[in-house]
Amino acid sequence: MIRALKMSSLWLLVLSAAGCSSSLISPDEYSGFLKDYSQLKQEKSPSGADVMRWVDPKLNLGKYTSVYIEPSQFYPKPQGTDKIPQSTLQGITVYYDQALKREISKSLPIAASPGPGTLIVRPAITAVTRKTEGLKPYEVIPVALVAAAVSTASGIRDQETTIATEAAFIDADNHKVIAQVVRKGSGQPLESASQVMQPSDVKAVLDGWASDLHQSYLRLKGK
Incomplete structure:
Protein backbone atom coordinates (compact mmCIF):
# COMPACT_ATOMS: atom_id res chain seq x y z
CA MET A 1 0.00 0.00 0.00
CA ILE A 2 2.80 2.41 0.98
CA ARG A 3 4.68 1.55 -2.21
CA ALA A 4 1.55 2.23 -4.26
CA LEU A 5 1.11 5.62 -2.62
CA LYS A 6 4.73 6.53 -3.27
CA MET A 7 4.43 5.52 -6.92
CA SER A 8 1.21 7.51 -7.24
CA SER A 9 2.88 10.61 -5.79
CA LEU A 10 5.86 10.22 -8.13
CA TRP A 11 3.52 9.83 -11.11
CA LEU A 12 1.69 13.04 -10.24
CA LEU A 13 4.99 14.89 -9.78
CA VAL A 14 6.26 13.79 -13.20
CA LEU A 15 2.98 14.69 -14.85
CA SER A 16 2.95 18.11 -13.23
CA ALA A 17 6.39 18.86 -14.65
CA ALA A 18 5.24 17.75 -18.09
CA GLY A 19 2.23 20.04 -17.85
CA CYS A 20 4.54 23.03 -17.48
CA SER A 21 6.53 22.27 -20.63
CA SER A 22 6.91 24.67 -23.54
CA SER A 23 4.12 25.03 -26.08
CA LEU A 24 6.71 24.60 -28.85
CA ILE A 25 7.12 21.06 -30.16
CA SER A 26 10.66 19.73 -29.97
CA PRO A 27 12.22 17.30 -32.47
CA ASP A 28 11.90 14.35 -30.09
CA GLU A 29 8.12 14.85 -30.18
CA TYR A 30 7.76 14.62 -33.96
CA SER A 31 5.41 11.80 -34.90
CA GLY A 32 6.76 10.74 -38.30
CA PHE A 33 3.60 11.88 -40.09
CA LEU A 34 5.56 14.37 -42.19
CA LYS A 35 8.13 13.09 -44.69
CA ASP A 36 10.87 15.57 -43.78
CA TYR A 37 11.37 17.66 -40.64
CA SER A 38 14.87 18.90 -41.43
CA GLN A 39 13.83 22.28 -42.87
CA LEU A 40 11.40 23.26 -40.13
CA LYS A 41 12.24 26.52 -38.37
CA GLN A 42 10.73 28.21 -35.35
CA GLU A 43 8.29 30.92 -36.41
CA LYS A 44 5.42 32.94 -35.00
CA SER A 45 1.93 32.20 -36.26
CA PRO A 46 -0.35 35.14 -37.14
CA SER A 47 -1.88 34.85 -33.66
CA GLY A 48 1.58 34.99 -32.05
CA ALA A 49 1.94 31.30 -31.14
CA ASP A 50 5.26 29.49 -31.49
CA VAL A 51 5.23 26.95 -34.32
CA MET A 52 7.71 24.94 -36.33
CA ARG A 53 7.18 25.75 -40.01
CA TRP A 54 8.66 25.52 -43.48
CA VAL A 55 7.43 27.21 -46.66
CA ASP A 56 8.92 26.65 -50.11
CA PRO A 57 10.72 29.93 -50.96
CA LYS A 58 9.55 29.51 -54.57
CA LEU A 59 5.92 29.16 -53.55
CA ASN A 60 3.42 30.82 -55.88
CA LEU A 61 0.01 30.78 -54.22
CA GLY A 62 -1.52 32.57 -57.21
CA LYS A 63 -1.52 29.32 -59.21
CA TYR A 64 -4.07 27.67 -56.92
CA THR A 65 -7.74 28.05 -57.75
CA SER A 66 -9.15 25.65 -55.14
CA VAL A 67 -8.17 23.70 -52.06
CA TYR A 68 -8.84 20.09 -51.15
CA ILE A 69 -8.76 19.29 -47.43
CA GLU A 70 -8.08 15.64 -46.73
CA PRO A 71 -10.03 14.24 -43.78
CA SER A 72 -7.93 14.82 -40.68
CA GLN A 73 -6.61 11.74 -38.91
CA PHE A 74 -4.86 10.66 -35.75
CA TYR A 75 -1.28 9.55 -36.28
CA PRO A 76 -0.50 7.00 -35.01
CA LYS A 77 -4.04 5.70 -34.68
CA PRO A 78 -4.99 5.70 -30.97
CA GLN A 79 -7.27 3.50 -28.95
CA GLY A 80 -10.00 5.26 -27.01
CA THR A 81 -10.01 5.09 -23.21
CA ASP A 82 -12.62 5.65 -20.54
CA LYS A 83 -11.31 9.21 -20.05
CA ILE A 84 -10.78 9.93 -23.77
CA PRO A 85 -13.35 7.74 -25.56
CA GLN A 86 -13.43 6.97 -29.25
CA SER A 87 -16.44 9.27 -29.64
CA THR A 88 -14.30 12.18 -28.41
CA LEU A 89 -11.47 11.35 -30.81
CA GLN A 90 -13.90 11.15 -33.72
CA GLY A 91 -15.57 14.39 -32.68
CA ILE A 92 -12.20 16.16 -32.65
CA THR A 93 -11.31 15.18 -36.23
CA VAL A 94 -14.81 16.05 -37.45
CA TYR A 95 -14.61 19.49 -35.88
CA TYR A 96 -11.06 20.06 -37.11
CA ASP A 97 -12.23 19.39 -40.67
CA GLN A 98 -15.14 21.79 -40.25
CA ALA A 99 -12.92 24.53 -38.84
CA LEU A 100 -10.37 24.20 -41.65
CA LYS A 101 -13.05 24.31 -44.35
CA ARG A 102 -14.79 27.25 -42.70
CA GLU A 103 -11.63 29.38 -42.58
CA ILE A 104 -9.98 28.40 -45.86
CA ILE A 110 -13.24 23.92 -51.36
CA ALA A 111 -12.75 21.14 -53.93
CA ALA A 112 -14.44 17.75 -53.62
CA SER A 113 -11.27 16.05 -54.86
CA PRO A 114 -7.76 17.05 -55.99
CA GLY A 115 -7.43 18.40 -59.53
CA PRO A 116 -5.48 20.90 -61.66
CA GLY A 117 -4.65 24.05 -59.72
CA THR A 118 -5.62 22.46 -56.40
CA LEU A 119 -3.77 22.91 -53.12
CA ILE A 120 -4.03 19.82 -50.91
CA VAL A 121 -4.11 20.22 -47.14
CA ARG A 122 -3.15 17.03 -45.26
CA PRO A 123 -3.72 17.47 -41.48
CA ALA A 124 -3.20 15.11 -38.55
CA ILE A 125 -3.51 15.08 -34.79
CA THR A 126 -0.17 13.59 -33.80
CA ALA A 127 1.72 11.68 -31.13
CA VAL A 128 3.68 13.39 -28.35
CA THR A 129 6.53 12.07 -26.26
CA ARG A 130 6.44 13.64 -22.83
CA LYS A 131 9.41 13.77 -20.48
CA THR A 132 10.69 15.50 -17.38
CA GLU A 133 13.99 17.38 -17.43
CA GLY A 134 16.82 15.10 -16.33
CA LEU A 135 14.81 11.94 -16.91
CA LYS A 136 14.43 9.67 -19.90
CA PRO A 137 11.12 9.86 -21.78
CA TYR A 138 8.71 8.02 -19.51
CA GLU A 139 5.66 7.76 -21.72
CA VAL A 140 4.84 7.90 -25.40
CA ILE A 141 1.22 8.94 -25.80
CA PRO A 142 -0.22 7.41 -29.00
CA VAL A 143 -2.27 10.57 -29.44
CA ALA A 144 -1.34 14.11 -28.49
CA LEU A 145 -4.35 14.52 -26.27
CA VAL A 146 -3.63 13.89 -22.59
CA ALA A 147 -4.96 14.80 -19.17
CA ALA A 148 -2.01 15.73 -16.96
CA ALA A 149 -2.53 16.20 -13.22
CA VAL A 150 -0.91 19.32 -11.78
CA SER A 151 0.15 19.45 -8.12
CA THR A 152 -0.37 22.59 -6.05
CA ALA A 153 0.23 23.52 -2.43
CA SER A 154 -3.41 22.81 -1.65
CA GLY A 155 -3.57 19.48 -3.44
CA ILE A 156 -4.64 18.52 -6.95
CA ARG A 157 -6.34 21.10 -9.13
CA ASP A 158 -7.70 21.09 -12.70
CA GLN A 159 -6.53 18.65 -15.33
CA GLU A 160 -4.67 20.21 -18.29
CA THR A 161 -5.42 19.15 -21.85
CA THR A 162 -2.88 19.28 -24.67
CA ILE A 163 -3.38 18.65 -28.38
CA ALA A 164 -0.86 18.74 -31.24
CA THR A 165 -1.00 18.80 -35.02
CA GLU A 166 1.23 18.29 -38.02
CA ALA A 167 0.11 19.32 -41.49
CA ALA A 168 1.53 19.15 -45.00
CA PHE A 169 0.48 21.30 -47.94
CA ILE A 170 0.85 19.65 -51.33
CA ASP A 171 0.65 20.79 -54.95
CA ALA A 172 -1.88 18.49 -56.64
CA ASP A 173 -0.26 19.03 -60.06
CA ASN A 174 3.19 17.67 -59.19
CA HIS A 175 2.61 16.19 -55.68
CA LYS A 176 5.39 18.34 -54.22
CA VAL A 177 5.19 19.44 -50.59
CA ILE A 178 5.14 23.24 -50.58
CA ALA A 179 4.75 23.88 -46.85
CA GLN A 180 4.66 22.12 -43.48
CA VAL A 181 3.71 23.09 -39.94
CA VAL A 182 4.00 21.47 -36.51
CA ARG A 183 2.39 22.94 -33.41
CA LYS A 184 0.49 22.21 -30.22
CA GLY A 185 -1.80 24.02 -27.83
CA SER A 186 -3.68 23.76 -24.54
CA GLY A 187 -7.40 23.16 -24.35
CA GLN A 188 -9.93 23.84 -21.60
CA PRO A 189 -8.87 22.51 -18.18
CA LEU A 190 -10.91 19.61 -16.84
CA GLU A 191 -12.33 19.80 -13.34
CA SER A 192 -11.03 16.44 -12.12
CA ALA A 193 -9.17 13.29 -13.11
CA SER A 194 -12.49 11.47 -13.44
CA GLN A 195 -13.98 13.91 -15.97
CA VAL A 196 -14.38 12.49 -19.48
CA MET A 197 -12.85 14.71 -22.13
CA GLN A 198 -15.19 16.08 -24.81
CA PRO A 199 -14.42 17.55 -28.26
CA SER A 200 -15.62 20.92 -26.95
CA ASP A 201 -12.64 20.98 -24.57
CA VAL A 202 -10.25 21.60 -27.48
CA LYS A 203 -12.50 23.39 -29.99
CA ALA A 204 -10.92 26.77 -29.24
CA VAL A 205 -7.49 25.33 -30.10
CA LEU A 206 -8.75 23.87 -33.38
CA ASP A 207 -10.45 27.16 -34.25
CA GLY A 208 -7.18 28.99 -33.60
CA TRP A 209 -5.19 26.62 -35.79
CA ALA A 210 -7.66 26.99 -38.65
CA SER A 211 -7.72 30.77 -38.34
CA ASP A 212 -3.92 30.96 -38.28
CA LEU A 213 -3.78 28.82 -41.40
CA HIS A 214 -6.07 31.18 -43.28
CA GLN A 215 -4.23 34.27 -42.06
CA SER A 216 -0.90 32.69 -43.07
CA TYR A 217 -2.30 32.09 -46.54
CA LEU A 218 -3.34 35.74 -46.82
CA ARG A 219 0.10 36.96 -45.69
CA LEU A 220 1.98 34.69 -48.09
CA LYS A 221 -0.26 35.60 -51.00
CA GLY A 222 0.22 39.29 -50.24
CA LYS A 223 4.01 39.09 -50.51
Whole structure:
Protein backbone atom coordinates (compact mmCIF):
# COMPACT_ATOMS: atom_id res chain seq x y z
CA MET A 1 0.00 0.00 0.00
CA ILE A 2 2.80 2.41 0.98
CA ARG A 3 4.68 1.55 -2.21
CA ALA A 4 1.55 2.23 -4.26
CA LEU A 5 1.11 5.62 -2.62
CA LYS A 6 4.73 6.53 -3.27
CA MET A 7 4.43 5.52 -6.92
CA SER A 8 1.21 7.51 -7.24
CA SER A 9 2.88 10.61 -5.79
CA LEU A 10 5.86 10.22 -8.13
CA TRP A 11 3.52 9.83 -11.11
CA LEU A 12 1.69 13.04 -10.24
CA LEU A 13 4.99 14.89 -9.78
CA VAL A 14 6.26 13.79 -13.20
CA LEU A 15 2.98 14.69 -14.85
CA SER A 16 2.95 18.11 -13.23
CA ALA A 17 6.39 18.86 -14.65
CA ALA A 18 5.24 17.75 -18.09
CA GLY A 19 2.23 20.04 -17.85
CA CYS A 20 4.54 23.03 -17.48
CA SER A 21 6.53 22.27 -20.63
CA SER A 22 6.91 24.67 -23.54
CA SER A 23 4.12 25.03 -26.08
CA LEU A 24 6.71 24.60 -28.85
CA ILE A 25 7.12 21.06 -30.16
CA SER A 26 10.66 19.73 -29.97
CA PRO A 27 12.22 17.30 -32.47
CA ASP A 28 11.90 14.35 -30.09
CA GLU A 29 8.12 14.85 -30.18
CA TYR A 30 7.76 14.62 -33.96
CA SER A 31 5.41 11.80 -34.90
CA GLY A 32 6.76 10.74 -38.30
CA PHE A 33 3.60 11.88 -40.09
CA LEU A 34 5.56 14.37 -42.19
CA LYS A 35 8.13 13.09 -44.69
CA ASP A 36 10.87 15.57 -43.78
CA TYR A 37 11.37 17.66 -40.64
CA SER A 38 14.87 18.90 -41.43
CA GLN A 39 13.83 22.28 -42.87
CA LEU A 40 11.40 23.26 -40.13
CA LYS A 41 12.24 26.52 -38.37
CA GLN A 42 10.73 28.21 -35.35
CA GLU A 43 8.29 30.92 -36.41
CA LYS A 44 5.42 32.94 -35.00
CA SER A 45 1.93 32.20 -36.26
CA PRO A 46 -0.35 35.14 -37.14
CA SER A 47 -1.88 34.85 -33.66
CA GLY A 48 1.58 34.99 -32.05
CA ALA A 49 1.94 31.30 -31.14
CA ASP A 50 5.26 29.49 -31.49
CA VAL A 51 5.23 26.95 -34.32
CA MET A 52 7.71 24.94 -36.33
CA ARG A 53 7.18 25.75 -40.01
CA TRP A 54 8.66 25.52 -43.48
CA VAL A 55 7.43 27.21 -46.66
CA ASP A 56 8.92 26.65 -50.11
CA PRO A 57 10.72 29.93 -50.96
CA LYS A 58 9.55 29.51 -54.57
CA LEU A 59 5.92 29.16 -53.55
CA ASN A 60 3.42 30.82 -55.88
CA LEU A 61 0.01 30.78 -54.22
CA GLY A 62 -1.52 32.57 -57.21
CA LYS A 63 -1.52 29.32 -59.21
CA TYR A 64 -4.07 27.67 -56.92
CA THR A 65 -7.74 28.05 -57.75
CA SER A 66 -9.15 25.65 -55.14
CA VAL A 67 -8.17 23.70 -52.06
CA TYR A 68 -8.84 20.09 -51.15
CA ILE A 69 -8.76 19.29 -47.43
CA GLU A 70 -8.08 15.64 -46.73
CA PRO A 71 -10.03 14.24 -43.78
CA SER A 72 -7.93 14.82 -40.68
CA GLN A 73 -6.61 11.74 -38.91
CA PHE A 74 -4.86 10.66 -35.75
CA TYR A 75 -1.28 9.55 -36.28
CA PRO A 76 -0.50 7.00 -35.01
CA LYS A 77 -4.04 5.70 -34.68
CA PRO A 78 -4.99 5.70 -30.97
CA GLN A 79 -7.27 3.50 -28.95
CA GLY A 80 -10.00 5.26 -27.01
CA THR A 81 -10.01 5.09 -23.21
CA ASP A 82 -12.62 5.65 -20.54
CA LYS A 83 -11.31 9.21 -20.05
CA ILE A 84 -10.78 9.93 -23.77
CA PRO A 85 -13.35 7.74 -25.56
CA GLN A 86 -13.43 6.97 -29.25
CA SER A 87 -16.44 9.27 -29.64
CA THR A 88 -14.30 12.18 -28.41
CA LEU A 89 -11.47 11.35 -30.81
CA GLN A 90 -13.90 11.15 -33.72
CA GLY A 91 -15.57 14.39 -32.68
CA ILE A 92 -12.20 16.16 -32.65
CA THR A 93 -11.31 15.18 -36.23
CA VAL A 94 -14.81 16.05 -37.45
CA TYR A 95 -14.61 19.49 -35.88
CA TYR A 96 -11.06 20.06 -37.11
CA ASP A 97 -12.23 19.39 -40.67
CA GLN A 98 -15.14 21.79 -40.25
CA ALA A 99 -12.92 24.53 -38.84
CA LEU A 100 -10.37 24.20 -41.65
CA LYS A 101 -13.05 24.31 -44.35
CA ARG A 102 -14.79 27.25 -42.70
CA GLU A 103 -11.63 29.38 -42.58
CA ILE A 104 -9.98 28.40 -45.86
CA SER A 105 -13.21 28.79 -47.85
CA LYS A 106 -13.02 32.50 -47.07
CA SER A 107 -10.31 32.77 -49.73
CA LEU A 108 -10.47 29.66 -51.92
CA PRO A 109 -13.27 27.32 -53.05
CA ILE A 110 -13.24 23.92 -51.36
CA ALA A 111 -12.75 21.14 -53.93
CA ALA A 112 -14.44 17.75 -53.62
CA SER A 113 -11.27 16.05 -54.86
CA PRO A 114 -7.76 17.05 -55.99
CA GLY A 115 -7.43 18.40 -59.53
CA PRO A 116 -5.48 20.90 -61.66
CA GLY A 117 -4.65 24.05 -59.72
CA THR A 118 -5.62 22.46 -56.40
CA LEU A 119 -3.77 22.91 -53.12
CA ILE A 120 -4.03 19.82 -50.91
CA VAL A 121 -4.11 20.22 -47.14
CA ARG A 122 -3.15 17.03 -45.26
CA PRO A 123 -3.72 17.47 -41.48
CA ALA A 124 -3.20 15.11 -38.55
CA ILE A 125 -3.51 15.08 -34.79
CA THR A 126 -0.17 13.59 -33.80
CA ALA A 127 1.72 11.68 -31.13
CA VAL A 128 3.68 13.39 -28.35
CA THR A 129 6.53 12.07 -26.26
CA ARG A 130 6.44 13.64 -22.83
CA LYS A 131 9.41 13.77 -20.48
CA THR A 132 10.69 15.50 -17.38
CA GLU A 133 13.99 17.38 -17.43
CA GLY A 134 16.82 15.10 -16.33
CA LEU A 135 14.81 11.94 -16.91
CA LYS A 136 14.43 9.67 -19.90
CA PRO A 137 11.12 9.86 -21.78
CA TYR A 138 8.71 8.02 -19.51
CA GLU A 139 5.66 7.76 -21.72
CA VAL A 140 4.84 7.90 -25.40
CA ILE A 141 1.22 8.94 -25.80
CA PRO A 142 -0.22 7.41 -29.00
CA VAL A 143 -2.27 10.57 -29.44
CA ALA A 144 -1.34 14.11 -28.49
CA LEU A 145 -4.35 14.52 -26.27
CA VAL A 146 -3.63 13.89 -22.59
CA ALA A 147 -4.96 14.80 -19.17
CA ALA A 148 -2.01 15.73 -16.96
CA ALA A 149 -2.53 16.20 -13.22
CA VAL A 150 -0.91 19.32 -11.78
CA SER A 151 0.15 19.45 -8.12
CA THR A 152 -0.37 22.59 -6.05
CA ALA A 153 0.23 23.52 -2.43
CA SER A 154 -3.41 22.81 -1.65
CA GLY A 155 -3.57 19.48 -3.44
CA ILE A 156 -4.64 18.52 -6.95
CA ARG A 157 -6.34 21.10 -9.13
CA ASP A 158 -7.70 21.09 -12.70
CA GLN A 159 -6.53 18.65 -15.33
CA GLU A 160 -4.67 20.21 -18.29
CA THR A 161 -5.42 19.15 -21.85
CA THR A 162 -2.88 19.28 -24.67
CA ILE A 163 -3.38 18.65 -28.38
CA ALA A 164 -0.86 18.74 -31.24
CA THR A 165 -1.00 18.80 -35.02
CA GLU A 166 1.23 18.29 -38.02
CA ALA A 167 0.11 19.32 -41.49
CA ALA A 168 1.53 19.15 -45.00
CA PHE A 169 0.48 21.30 -47.94
CA ILE A 170 0.85 19.65 -51.33
CA ASP A 171 0.65 20.79 -54.95
CA ALA A 172 -1.88 18.49 -56.64
CA ASP A 173 -0.26 19.03 -60.06
CA ASN A 174 3.19 17.67 -59.19
CA HIS A 175 2.61 16.19 -55.68
CA LYS A 176 5.39 18.34 -54.22
CA VAL A 177 5.19 19.44 -50.59
CA ILE A 178 5.14 23.24 -50.58
CA ALA A 179 4.75 23.88 -46.85
CA GLN A 180 4.66 22.12 -43.48
CA VAL A 181 3.71 23.09 -39.94
CA VAL A 182 4.00 21.47 -36.51
CA ARG A 183 2.39 22.94 -33.41
CA LYS A 184 0.49 22.21 -30.22
CA GLY A 185 -1.80 24.02 -27.83
CA SER A 186 -3.68 23.76 -24.54
CA GLY A 187 -7.40 23.16 -24.35
CA GLN A 188 -9.93 23.84 -21.60
CA PRO A 189 -8.87 22.51 -18.18
CA LEU A 190 -10.91 19.61 -16.84
CA GLU A 191 -12.33 19.80 -13.34
CA SER A 192 -11.03 16.44 -12.12
CA ALA A 193 -9.17 13.29 -13.11
CA SER A 194 -12.49 11.47 -13.44
CA GLN A 195 -13.98 13.91 -15.97
CA VAL A 196 -14.38 12.49 -19.48
CA MET A 197 -12.85 14.71 -22.13
CA GLN A 198 -15.19 16.08 -24.81
CA PRO A 199 -14.42 17.55 -28.26
CA SER A 200 -15.62 20.92 -26.95
CA ASP A 201 -12.64 20.98 -24.57
CA VAL A 202 -10.25 21.60 -27.48
CA LYS A 203 -12.50 23.39 -29.99
CA ALA A 204 -10.92 26.77 -29.24
CA VAL A 205 -7.49 25.33 -30.10
CA LEU A 206 -8.75 23.87 -33.38
CA ASP A 207 -10.45 27.16 -34.25
CA GLY A 208 -7.18 28.99 -33.60
CA TRP A 209 -5.19 26.62 -35.79
CA ALA A 210 -7.66 26.99 -38.65
CA SER A 211 -7.72 30.77 -38.34
CA ASP A 212 -3.92 30.96 -38.28
CA LEU A 213 -3.78 28.82 -41.40
CA HIS A 214 -6.07 31.18 -43.28
CA GLN A 215 -4.23 34.27 -42.06
CA SER A 216 -0.90 32.69 -43.07
CA TYR A 217 -2.30 32.09 -46.54
CA LEU A 218 -3.34 35.74 -46.82
CA ARG A 219 0.10 36.96 -45.69
CA LEU A 220 1.98 34.69 -48.09
CA LYS A 221 -0.26 35.60 -51.00
CA GLY A 222 0.22 39.29 -50.24
CA LYS A 223 4.01 39.09 -50.51
